[in-house]
Amino acid sequence: MNFDSHLHAFDPLRRAQLQQRMEEHWPQLDACLQRLYGSQIEYSAFIDTLMQAILHASLERSKELLQLDTRRMQQAEWFCSEQMLGYCAYVDRFAGNLQGVEQRIPHLQDLGVSYLHLLPFLKARKGENDGGFAVASFEEIQAELGDLNDLNNLTRSLRAAGISLCSDLVLNHVADDHPWALAAKEEDPYYQAFFHTFADRALPDQFEQTVGQIFPQAAPGNFTFDASLQKWVWTTFYPFQWDLNYANPQVFLQMVKALLKLANWGIEVFRLDSTAFLWKRLGTNCMNQAEAHWILQALRSIVQIAAPAVVLKAEAIVATADLPAYLGDQEKQIKECQIAYHSSLMAAAWMALAEQQTDVLQCVIERTPRLPRQATWLTYVRCHDDIGWNVLRAEVAAVSESASIAQQRLQAVSSFYSEQGEGFADGLRFQASDPSAVHGTVGMAASLCGVRGRAMASNQMAVRRMLLMYALAMSFGGMPLLYMGDELAQTNDSSYLDDIDRSHDGRWLQRPMFDEVAMNQVHHADQASLAYVVYSGLQRLLEKRRQLPAFSAQVPSRLIRLPQSSVLAFVRGELEGGTNSQYMPVLCLFNFSELEVVLDQAQLREAMKMSLGLGADLVLQKGCSSCGVDGDVQFNAGSDDRIVLAAYAALWIS
Numbered sequence: 001m002n003f004d005s006h007l008h009a010f011d012p013l014r015r016a017q018l019q020q021r022m023e024e025h026w027p028q029l030d031a032c033l034q035r036l037y038g039s040q041i042e043y044s045a046f047i048d049t050l051m052q053a054i055l056h057a058s059l060e061r062s063k064e065l066l067q068l069d070t071r072r073m074q075q076a077e078w079f080c081s082e083q084m085l086g087y088c089a090y091v092d093r094f095a096g097n098l099q100g101v102e103q104r105i106p107h108l109q110d111l112g113v114s115y116l117h118l119l120p121f122l123k124a125r126k127g128e129n130d131g132g133f134a135v136a137s138f139e140e141i142q143a144e145l146g147d148l149n150d151l152n153n154l155t156r157s158l159r160a161a162g163i164s165l166c167s168d169l170v171l172n173h174v175a176d177d178h179p180w181a182l183a184a185k186e187e188d189p190y191y192q193a194f195f196h197t198f199a200d201r202a203l204p205d206q207f208e209q210t211v212g213q214i215f216p217q218a219a220p221g222n223f224t225f226d227a228s229l230q231k232w233v234w235t236t237f238y239p240f241q242w243d244l245n246y247a248n249p250q251v252f253l254q255m256v257k258a259l260l261k262l263a264n265w266g267i268e269v270f271r272l273d274s275t276a277f278l279w280k281r282l283g284t285n286c287m288n289q290a291e292a293h294w295i296l297q298a299l300r301s302i303v304q305i306a307a308p309a310v311v312l313k314a315e316a317i318v319a320t321a322d323l324p325a326y327l328g329d330q331e332k333q334i335k336e337c338q339i340a341y342h343s344s345l346m347a348a349a350w351m352a353l354a355e356q357q358t359d360v361l362q363c364v365i366e367r368t369p370r371l372p373r374q375a376t377w378l379t380y381v382r383c384h385d386d387i388g389w390n391v392l393r394a395e396v397a398a399v400s401e402s403a404s405i406a407q408q409r410l411q412a413v414s415s416f417y418s419e420q421g422e423g424f425a426d427g428l429r430f431q432a433s434d435p436s437a438v439h440g441t442v443g444m445a446a447s448l449c450g451v452r453g454r455a456m457a458s459n460q461m462a463v464r465r466m467l468l469m470y471a472l473a474m475s476f477g478g479m480p481l482l483y484m485g486d487e488l489a490q491t492n493d494s495s496y497l498d499d500i501d502r503s504h505d506g507r508w509l510q511r512p513m514f515d516e517v518a519m520n521q522v523h524h525a526d527q528a529s530l531a532y533v534v535y536s537g538l539q540r541l542l543e544k545r546r547q548l549p550a551f552s553a554q555v556p557s558r559l560i561r562l563p564q565s566s567v568l569a570f571v572r573g574e575l576e577g578g579t580n581s582q583y584m585p586v587l588c589l590f591n592f593s594e595l596e597v598v599l600d601q602a603q604l605r606e607a608m609k610m611s612l613g614l615g616a617d618l619v620l621q622k623g624c625s626s627c628g629v630d631g632d633v634q635f636n637a638g639s640d641d642r643i644v645l646a647a648y649a650a651l652w653i654s
């Protein structure tokens with residue numbers, strides 16, 4: 001490919017930089033585009049337009065963002081650091097609007113947040129819009145939330161505070177009132193080709209044989225009959241979310257333009273929504289197809305060329321085995337997204353909490369391969385979506401005696417967190433009228449952990465569970481994410497039931513308004529308040545995390561199998577590195593049981609050798625520092641003594 005004809009607009013220095021990045025990233029981009037679109041008649045015209053769009057975006061990048069590009073290229077693993085902390089919120093629920101978010105920067109700084117994911121704030125469909133995930137324009141901001149000026153102010157203030165802004169890019173679909181969909185309805189053939197449409201049910205019926213259901217209750221099936229088109233349209237999610245057809249290179253081109261424009265607005269991280277669904281293939285579940293990965297790899301190459309500060313985050317809620325591919329493949333030199341949600345780790349941790357048993361969680365960890373360079377997991381406890389249990393099917397089957405026991409366990413965990421559950425949890429089933437179906441669970445972390453009311457005395461155990469869950473997310477090896485409200489132990493919000501646009505979607509149960517009263521209790525250090533106890537507990541863990549370089553995502557987690565099945569144990573850092581090691585080891589212990597567990601040190605060391613190999617040894621001496629659910633404590637046990645893990649204790653021993 002000859003770029004020179006496109007490069008004349010740049011000054012010599014930038015031209016040289018761009019040329020260098022092109023040379024580096026063109027091979028992957030070229031390979032992906034060839035495979036995706038090479039057979040199209042207009043292929044070379046498409047490549048030409050695409051390159052123009054890439055260079056145009058690069059030319060439009062502000063001075064400030066160019067500086068950021070340079071900085072990030074020098075420190076390509078910035079987001080893997082143990083200093084990173086994510087925070088996720090809806091703009092309106094957190095702070096009213098974008099200006100309000102700016103006002104909340106001190107709160108984010110107080111927690112040590114370095115990455116803010118604001119849920120969709122682009123112009124959304126009128127009426128019901130799936131919390132903004134039905135996008136009506138990629139170039140406009142939702143009017144109630146602010147305008148471009150507000151966004152510019154916000155990104156600038158955030159950057160000054162050391163916080164990167166992450167925005168959703170809904171790749172898989174657009175709203176049925178997006179101009180592309182409207183044009184398609186007007187019978188414009190160019191825009192009809194942006195979607196998957198079918199004149200009759202023949203193909204849809206065939207696809208339905210193998211494609212799953214995301215919202216089986218509120219939006220059954222994957223196709224919607226559109227009256228103006230007189231055709232069936234592919235709608236994986238709600239009927240008003242029309243899946244885009246990525247077999248059409250124009251769709252890819254338009255989404256590249258949208259992404260690069262938003263990148264030039266100062267968005268640093270893109271949460272690529274529903275990445276697993278981008279390519280459809282008859283006879284499959286239409287998830288995780290090779291082409292979906294090529295699309296993501298092509299996007300990665302494009303941002304590396306045009307806006308190298310930008311980081312891509314894959315939202316692929318898929319089986320554990322299908323997850324690593326979203327981060328590329330170091331051996332094959334494939335670069336895909338830099339960040340991916342570890343939904344299996346999240347779901348397995350909730351399962352461990354319900355069962356007081358960590359076998360599934362251990363299996364997930366064992367099946368989590370070492371991260372490629374310049375990549376990290378997003379480790380989280382809750383988010384705005386449901387906890388989907390199906391991602392764990394393979395691991396539950398692997399550790400259960402039979403298929404029927406595996407199925408029973410999944411059913412049991414799903415009812416444990418639902419209204420039928422007899423345990424501590426206060427959640428709901430997501431989208432399943434059939435109580436024997438295993439789908440998902442909704443609820444705020446605090447409620448799922450058993451928080452009821454605001455009295456501290458009755459919530460002691462619930463708080464321990466919550467801190468345990470967050471301690472795991474903070475130490476596993478990834479970027480931990482705080483979900484808005486969790487820092488204040490906010491509980492379920494049932495007010496959505498009164499809203500006609502929301503009552504059918506239980507995920508609103510965990511999308512409350514930011515609790516100002518609870519925040520005030522924190523500000524006034526009201527030590528008797530639940531909010532303060534949880535907030536300061538999280539803060540303490542976060543502060544400790546920042547002091548432990550072994551918690552960087554680039555350091556692998558090594559599982560230790562203990563005889564006590566309620567305890568999860570792993571080591572971070574270099575056991576063999578001696579005292580000069582950059583990554584002094586940290587032993588992480590988590591007791592998922594409501595009962596105290598006593599570990600014998602000799603037994604622990606034996607287990608470590610068995611799990612990690614003969615060289616592995618970690619002598620816990622008097623005075624080792626340890627931190628956990630029970631606060632900062634000097635580790636007082638001698639090397640022969642026992643380690644006592646109280647109910648739901650998490651302990652990091654360094």
Ligand code: OTU
Nearest residue numbers: 130133214237273274315316317385386
């Ligand atoms: C994503 O989620 C978003 O996070 C949801 O909020 C949206 O509703 C959805 O896309 C459509 O835009 O399948 O792989 O089961 O886990 O909908 C991504 C609920 C998804 C979510 C699921 C999801």
